[in-house]
Amino acid sequence: MISASNAVSAYLRATQAATPQPQAETGFSQAAQSFEKLMNAADTDAVGAMSGTTETHQLVQSLSEAELALDTVVAIRDKVVEAYQEILRMPA
Template structure:
């Protein structure tokens, strides 16, 4: 017979089984990559603003935009691989 005490005990036992553990090196690497990408996009904004006000040379703007384009292509490629892996997992029979 299921009583409220049994349910509470079972809940407490199950809760510790599903709590997230400490983040591993993969999570930290992804987090660092996301921060680097955000910093790169911020750099592009700053250089573009500087180019519009005449404080930054056009060559520097073009170089920064090319770096940002490469970073964006990398992020999109990683996103595509993650989505593809997720879809593959969804297709697996249970």
């Protein structure tokens, strides 16, 4: 049976397996980095809550911020896909 500490350590190893290469700073890359920081903070707080080192209110706040950020990213993605589909429908 897998213990909680084994699951946490396996999760941490998996998230560190592939590190992205640094890119030039643009508005989009800064927004993506901010999103990544929010998601990493939520992951860290979730792992901390499982191990008992993070307080519950910090976990709830972090997860709420991550959910709001994810909703925003999904809305932006939907708009980009919609614009791309509109471009494809344009006559040549």
